[in-house]
Amino acid sequence: MKLLRDFILTAAAIAVLLVIYADRQRAEEESAARELAAWRGKSDK
Known part of the structure; x- marks a missing residue:
């Protein structure tokens, strides 16, 4: 029983x-995408 609990x-x-x-x-x-867009x-320009 202890083994099962440890596994879980x-x-x-x-x-x-x-x-x-x-x-x-x-x-x-997401951060990389924002940096690329910026x-x-x-x-x-």
Whole structure:
């Protein structure tokens, strides 16, 4: 029973880390897209 509980807790911890990682990746991509748009706006002038 303890082994099952440990497995579930480990799986939950990994899931949380994956969600945090995915959110950071998304935020980084949005930031890069904004920087690119700003750079393109400056280069057009």
